[in-house]
Amino acid sequence: MRVTLGDPPALIPGFEQAHREQSAAYPATAVEWQPVHTVYVPADRFDAGTVAGWGNTALDLLRRHLSRKDMTRFFEMHEQTARIVHEKVTAKLGTEPVEDLRVDFEDGYGLRPAEEDGHVAQAAEAVAALHADGTLPRRWGLRVKSFADGDPVRSIRTLDGFLTGVIERVGHLPEGFVVTFPKVLMKAYLGQFADCLEALEKGLGLAEGRLRFEMQVEAPQTVRFLDAGLVPALGGRLAAAHFGVFDYTASCSLPPHEQRLDHPACDHARHVMQTSFAGTGVELSDGSLAASPASDDRYVVRNLWWRHVSLIRHSLSHGFYQGWDMHPSHLVSRYVAVYHFHLSHYEEYAQRVRDWEERRGPEGGVMDEPATVKTMAAALRRADLALGNA
Template identity: 85%
Template structure:
C-alpha cells in the first residue's frame, strides 16, 4: 500500500502522554463484583446478631407470604423464570442475606453527644465478633456524620474509634471495609476527608490507599461539581457515589408525596452521576425505599414487595446495580428483582455474543454493533457475579 505520510506519529508528539492519561482515568476493565445492596442499620441497634436476625426475618416473611406458585404474579415475572428466581432468593436468604453492611452514625442515628463513643465501641466489638465467626458481610463499614453539620471532629473521632476498636479486637482490618461520607455540599470536604483517611492509615499502620470512601450525592449543589477529575484529585480513595433520594428531593423542594426514587429529578441526578463517573471504576449506588410493611398480613407485605421491586427495576434500567435496603422485608424484593433482571435476558445475550464472535446474524436477524456486544459481555459477567456463578 502506498502512503503519503511516512511517519504519522511524528505529527502527534503528545499522543503517548495523552493515551497514558486516558488509560489512567478510564481503565478498560471488566466489571468487578459489586454488592447488589447496602443494608443500613442505626448504630444503637446494631450488634453481632444483626446480620443473622435480618436474614431470619426476611426468610420468615418469604416462607409465609411467597410460595413458589405466587412468585410470577407478585413480581410480574414469566412463569419459567419465576421458578428459578424463587429458588435463588430462598438460597440467598439462607446463606448470605446481607452483601454489604453499613453501621449508621448519621441520619439513622442522630445527634447523641453523650452516647456516640459508647456505641462506636459496641459496633467495633460486634464487627470483630462477626469477623471471628466468619459471618461478616463481604463489604462492610460505617457512615459517619457529615462535615456539612459543622463538627468534623465528631465525624473523624467516630471513624477513628471504630477502626481502632475493630483492629484491636480482630488483630487487623478485615477485607471489604469502606466508609460512607454523607451530605457533601462542598467539593473541598472530599479532599479534607481524604486527608483524614491518610492520617488514620499512618496512625494505624495501614498501607497507603487502604482506606477508601463512598460519597453521597444528596443535594443539587453536589451534582454541580461531579466530574471525572475527582477520582485523580482524591488519590484513588473515592470508591463509590451513592444517591440519597430523600435529602435530594427535599433539597429540590419537592412535596413529601413526591419524594420517591423514580421521580424525574432523581433520574436527572443519576444521569449526571453516571456521566461524571463513567469508565472511572467508581461504583454507583441508588437510594432506598423508606417504608416497611404496614402490617404483618400478606396483602401489606406483598404490596411493599411490589413497590420496592418496581423501584429496584427502575434503578437497574438506569445502570445502577446497587441500592439501599432499610428493612429485612426489602431483602426479598431486592433479590427477586435483581435475579429476575439478570436471568430474563441471560440466554438471549449469550446467544447474541456467540453469534457475533462467529460473525453471523443472531436469532431474528439481529446484527449487533461492537459496542452492544461489549455491553452484553459486561452484562453477562455482572449477572454471573450477582448470581454466584463465578
C-alpha cells in the first residue's frame, strides 16, 4: 500500500525508552494464587495449636448453626450451589482453615515493653512447630509496630528477633513469609523500613529481595502518596497494600456507627489503592469486621455471619479478593462468601470465553469486548485457585 510518512520511527523519538519503562512499571503478569484472607492473632495468644484450634472452632460452629438447607435460604443461594459451597467450606475448615497468618505485635497486642521479647521467642517457637508439623499456612508472618508510634527500634527489634528465632529453629526461612508494616503516615517510613529489611537479609544470610512487606493504608495522609512509583522505589519489596478500615474511618472523623467497611469513604480509599497499584503486581487486601459472636446463640451467630458475608460480597464486587479475619467464626462466613462469589458466574463465564475463542455469535444478546473476555478468563483462573481446582 502507499503511505505518506516515510519513516514513522523517526517521528516518535523516545518511544523505545518509554515502552521499556512501561514494561518495567506494569509487567504483564498472569493471575496467581492469593490468599482469600489474612488471620490476625495477637502475639500473646498465638501458639502451635492456634491454626488447628481456629479450624476446629469454625467447623463446630458451622455444623451446629448452618446446615445446607439453612445456607440456601439464609444466603439466598441456588440449592445446588449451596450444596457445593457447604461441602467445600466443611472440607476447607478441616484441612486448611487458615491461608494466611499474621502474628500481631501491633494494635491487637498493645504496648508491653517488658513482655514483647518473650512473646517474640514464643512466636518463633510456635512457627517452627507448625512448620515441622506441616501445618504452617501457605502465607505467614507478623505485624510489627508502626514507625508512626515514634519507636522504630522496637519495631525492628521484634522483626529481627522473630526472623532470627525462626531461622535458628527451622534451619532456614520457610516459604511464604511476609511482614506487615502498619500506619504508614509518612512516605519516608517506607524507604526506611525497606532499608531495614535489606540489612536483615545481609545479617541473616538471606537472598537479596527475600524479605518483602505489606503496607497498611490506614489514613487519608497515606492515600495521598500512593502511586505506582513506590514499587521500583522500594526495590520490589512492596508485596501488598492492606486497607485498615477502623483507623481510616476514625482519621476521617466518622462517627462510631459509621465505621464500617462499606462506607463510601472506604470505597474511595480502596479505589485510589486500585488505581495507584494497577498493573504493578502489588496485591490488595480489604479490612475486617471488628465483631465476634456475643454468645453461642444461633440467632446471634448467624446474624454476625450474615453481616460479614454482606461486607465480603461488597469487597469482592469492588475487586478486593482478600480481607482480614479476626475470629474463628469469621472463617465460616469468609469461605461461604468467597466460594459462592466464584461459583455464581463460573459456568456463564466459561461459556462466554469458549464462544469468543470459537468465534461463535453472542448468546443472549451479549457482545463481549476483548477486555471483558480477558477479565472473564482471569476471573475463572482466580476462581479455580480459590476453590482449589488448580
